[in-house]
Amino acid sequence: MINQIYPCLWFDGQAKAAADFYCSIFKNSKITVESPMVVNFELDGKKFMGLNGGSTFKINPSISIFSTFESIDETNFVWNKLIQGGKALIEIGKHDWSERYGWLQDKFGLTWQISVVNNVGDKPSIKPAMLFTNDKFGKAEEAINCYTSTFNDSKIDVLINYPEGSSFGGKLMYSEFNLKQHDFIAMDGPGNHEYVFNEGISIVVDCKNQEEIDHYWHTLTANGGQESQCGWLKDKYGVSWQIVPTVLGELMSNPEKGQRVMQVVMQSKKFDIQELKNA
Numbered sequence: 001m002i003n004q005i006y007p008c009l010w011f012d013g014q015a016k017a018a019a020d021f022y023c024s025i026f027k028n029s030k031i032t033v034e035s036p037m038v039v040n041f042e043l044d045g046k047k048f049m050g051l052n053g054g055s056t057f058k059i060n061p062s063i064s065i066f067s068t069f070e071s072i073d074e075t076n077f078v079w080n081k082l083i084q085g086g087k088a089l090i091e092i093g094k095h096d097w098s099e100r101y102g103w104l105q106d107k108f109g110l111t112w113q114i115s116v117v118n119n120v121g122d123k124p125s126i127k128p129a130m131l132f133t134n135d136k137f138g139k140a141e142e143a144i145n146c147y148t149s150t151f152n153d154s155k156i157d158v159l160i161n162y163p164e165g166s167s168f169g170g171k172l173m174y175s176e177f178n179l180k181q182h183d184f185i186a187m188d189g190p191g192n193h194e195y196v197f198n199e200g201i202s203i204v205v206d207c208k209n210q211e212e213i214d215h216y217w218h219t220l221t222a223n224g225g226q227e228s229q230c231g232w233l234k235d236k237y238g239v240s241w242q243i244v245p246t247v248l249g250e251l252m253s254n255p256e257k258g259q260r261v262m263q264v265v266m267q268s269k270k271f272d273i274q275e276l277k278n279a
Contacts, residue, residue, distance in 0.1 A: 004206040005151075005182040006047040007065070007128050008242060009110060010057045010199060015039040015050030018108040022048075025081045026067075026126075033249075046126045049204060059200035061089065062193075063239075064103070064111040066129040066185050068122070072100045075116045082106050082114070097174075109200075127176070128203070129185035133193040136237055140172040140188045143237045150219045151179040162188075202232065202240035209245075210273050216243045217270045227269045245273045 011018055016034065019041040023029040026043040033040035039050040069075045079092050085107030092102025092114065101115040113129060132140040141159070148154040158176040162168040171188040178184065207213045220243075221227055224236035231244050248271070251261045260279035265271075 003151075003180050003208070003212070004047060004204070004246075005179050006049065006204050007063070008049040008051055008202045008204050010051050010053045010059060010201070011108065012055045013052050014108055015052045018110070019048075019050050021106075021108070025078055044124070044126055053199075057199040059109040059111075060195035060198060061103075061105065061111040062131050062133060062195050062197045063201040064113050064129045064131070065126060066113040066115070067126045068115050068117045068124050070117060070124055072116050075100045075114055079104065079114045082112055125183060127183045127185050128201070129187070130197075130239065131187055131189040131193075132172075132237065133189040134196055136196060137188050137190065138171050139237055140175065140186045143235075143239075144175055144177045144184075144186050146235075146237075147179055147184075148177055150216065153181065154179045197234075197238035197240065199232070199240045202242050204242040204244060206244055206246045213243055213245060213271055213273070216241070229269060230265055231268065231271045243271065245271055245276065247273065248276065251276055251279070 009018070016039050019031050019039045022043055023031060023041055028045050029041065029043045031039060031041045037052055041048050041050065067078065069078060079102055083104045083106070086105050088102060088104050089111065090103040092100065095101050098115045098118065101113070103111065103113045105111045117124060130140070132143065144156060148156055154177070156175065156177045158174065160174045162171050162173050164170060168188070168190050173187065175186045176183065177186065205216055207216065217233060220235045220241055221233050226234040228234065231242050232240060233243065234240050252258050254261070257279055261276055264276055264279045
């Protein structure tokens with residue numbers, strides 16, 4: 001079984017509205033789980049979680065959703081829908097790297113990089129894109145080496161550095177990598193930015209056993225990472241992860257013990273599957 005690895009988007013009571021909005025725009029999309037706290041949905045078959053977490057954290061552009069489309073017409077269509085009530089960060093148009101590309105922040109705060117595919121016949125895709133800014137600038141390549149060594153069945157597909165001798169020589173201009181067959185993008189972000197990684201977008205890792213939970217937890221918190229509550233952690237680059245057993249949803253929805261399981265969840269840092277089952 002392949003581990004599910006997917007983004008969790010933090011909302012202040014707007015998870016269902018956001019999921020409805022996104023599913024109305026992307027093909028092959030649907031809501032799969034709905035509760036007052038969590039709304040899971042798929043966009044073109046890619047899994048997302050919307051979390052009604054309150055006002056503590058806000059999504060920012062440090063992690064965006066990079067989406068490519070087969071034609072310029074489709075690229076324009078999605079851009080025009082997503083930007084309703086939002087704003088452009090980079091206006092859509094022709095750029096050195098794409099015939100049609102733009103970066104926007106939608107009305108829910110989520111940022112999207114929208115692009116036509118580079119070559120006719122390329123498959124459209126939806127990938128979380130990490131931007132390493134400020135004190136993490138220059139750490140992107142190190143980070144993806146860390147991630148691909150942490151998750152087996154993972155690899156770096158594309159690695160493009162700024163040319164040596166340029167202002168940012170050696171820093172990571174663009175990369176594509178996958179973790180257990182789930183695709184990601186990472187880049188170093190030159191210049192001064194008002195944002196760094198935070199809990200507004202975290203990466204959820206569904207784990208089938210305690211061995212996996214222990215491995216990912218200890219590896220990702222090593223060398224300067226931070227443990228948090230309810231299965232959350234920050235790695236040494238500031239990226240937030242949720243290391244979660246696949247049985248958690250089933251246990252929490254159990255009418256007999258769901259409340260007790262929730263109490264264990266709220267008191268936990270790293271999850272103990274047996275403790276959850278014994279609740």
